[in-house]
Amino acid sequence: MSIEKKVWLISGLLTLGLAGLLLKLWIDLNHFEGDPTQLPDQASVDAYLDKIGTAPEYRVRTGIFIKSFIFTGASNVQVSGYIWQHFEDGVHDAIKPVEGEVGFILPEAVDVGNGVIEEVYRMSQPDGELIGWYFEQTLRQKFDYTSYPFDHKTVWIRFWPGEFDVNVALTPDFSAYPATGPSDVFGIDNEIVMGTWERENTYFDYRLSDLDTTLGIGQNEFQTNLPELHYNFVIKRNFANAFIVHMVPLIVVTMLLFGAVMTVTRREGLVERHDFSTSSVIGTCSVLFFVILLAHVQLREGFAGSPVIYMESFFFLMYFLLLGVSVNTYLFASEAVPSLWIIHYKDNLLPKAAFWPFVLLCMVTITAYNLYLKEPPKPQLEVTHADGD
Structure with a gap:
C-alpha cells in the first residue's frame, strides 16, 4: 500500500471515530438530569x-x-x-x-x-x-x-x-x-x-x-x-429544527471548503483540470466568509446580550478554517517557505488528509467543554433571548 493510501486510511478511521464520539457527546448534552431539589410528596x-x-x-x-x-x-x-x-x-x-x-x-x-x-x-x-x-x-x-x-x-x-x-x-x-x-x-x-x-x-x-x-x-x-x-x-x-437552520449550512460550507483544499495541486494535468490558482481558492474563501458572517450575525441577533453560545463556537471554528485554508494555499503555491515540508509533502497531502479529523477534533473539544467543564448557570430573574421558539 502506498504512503498516500495509508495516510488517507488513517484520516478516514480518525474521521469515523471522532464523528462517533461527537454523536455520543451530543446525546449526552441533550440529556436532562432531574433537579435534586424537587419535592415529590x-x-x-x-x-x-x-x-x-x-x-x-x-x-x-x-x-x-x-x-x-x-x-x-x-x-x-x-x-x-x-x-x-x-x-x-x-x-x-x-x-x-x-x-x-x-x-x-x-x-x-x-x-x-x-x-x-x-x-x-x-x-x-x-x-x-x-x-x-x-x-x-x-x-x-x-x-x-x-x-x-x-x-x-x-x-x-x-x-x-x-x-x-x-x-x-x-x-x-x-x-x-x-x-x-x-x-x-x-x-x-x-x-x-x-x-x-x-x-x-x-x-x-x-x-x-x-x-x-x-x-x-x-x-x-x-x-x-x-x-x-x-x-x-x-x-x-427540538434539536432537529435548530440543526436544520444552523448546522446544515455550516456543514455544507465546510464541505465546499474541503473541496477547495482538494484542488490545491502542482501535478501536471490536474492544475488545468481543477482550474487551480491561488486567487481562485482565496476568492472562494472570501465568498464563504461572507456567507458564514451573515449567518453568524443572524444567530447573534437572536441571542443579544447572552454570552457565547455553543452553536456560535462553530462559527469561530469556521473563521479559523477559512484563514487556515487561505494561508496554506498561498504558502503552497508561492513556495515562499520551502522548509515547511508539512505543506509541500506529496502535493499538500497532509493538510488535505488532516482537514476532517481536525474539524471533528475541534467540535469534540468544544462539545466536551460545554458538557463537562462549563459551570452551570445560576437562576436569574431576567431573560436575555427574545426568540419565539
Whole structure:
C-alpha cells in the first residue's frame, strides 16, 4: 500500500471515530438530569419546612394547572391556567380571602394591570373551602441559552402568600394530581401547543426568599427567610429544527471548503483540470466568509446580550478554517517557505488528509467543554433571548 493510501486510511478511521464520539457527546448534552431539589410528596415538604428553622404559622395547600405558555418578548413568558387553594375551617379563618380577593401573589408578574386573576369557583368541602382562580400573567425570568441547541428551559411559577403580617407557607396540593414522582409530568395540559419545544419534566420545589428586609413589618422576620413555592415545568428544544437552520449550512460550507483544499495541486494535468490558482481558492474563501458572517450575525441577533453560545463556537471554528485554508494555499503555491515540508509533502497531502479529523477534533473539544467543564448557570430573574421558539 502506498504512503498516500495509508495516510488517507488513517484520516478516514480518525474521521469515523471522532464523528462517533461527537454523536455520543451530543446525546449526552441533550440529556436532562432531574433537579435534586424537587419535592415529590408531602413527606419531603414537611422535612424541608422543619429544616429551615422558622416554623410557619399557617400552611395552605396550593395547586396549579397550566393551559398555555408562550415567549412574548426579550424578558417575558406569558402563562395562563388555574390556581387553587384549600382553606380549612377553624385553621385558616384569619387568612381566607373573601370574594374578590386573591390568596397568593405572583411576584414576577409584570403586567398586573393588564393581566387576569379572577375567581372562577368557590366550593364547600367537609373540612373547609376550596377557592380557584383563572390567571393570565406575563412573568419575567432569565434562561441560559449557552448550550443552544441542546438547551433545556425551566419555566417556573413563583408564589408568595397573600398575607405579609403572618407566617404563611404555601404547600403543594399533591392530592390533586395522579402522580408527582421525579419522572412524572403533571399540572400541565397534555394538548398544550409547544412549538419547537417538548415537555420534559414538571415538579414543585422551594427556594428561600432573598429579601433583605422585613417589608417594614418589624416583628415578621419570616419574610427574610420565606420558603417560596415554585411550580416548575422543564421544556427541551427540538434539536432537529435548530440543526436544520444552523448546522446544515455550516456543514455544507465546510464541505465546499474541503473541496477547495482538494484542488490545491502542482501535478501536471490536474492544475488545468481543477482550474487551480491561488486567487481562485482565496476568492472562494472570501465568498464563504461572507456567507458564514451573515449567518453568524443572524444567530447573534437572536441571542443579544447572552454570552457565547455553543452553536456560535462553530462559527469561530469556521473563521479559523477559512484563514487556515487561505494561508496554506498561498504558502503552497508561492513556495515562499520551502522548509515547511508539512505543506509541500506529496502535493499538500497532509493538510488535505488532516482537514476532517481536525474539524471533528475541534467540535469534540468544544462539545466536551460545554458538557463537562462549563459551570452551570445560576437562576436569574431576567431573560436575555427574545426568540419565539
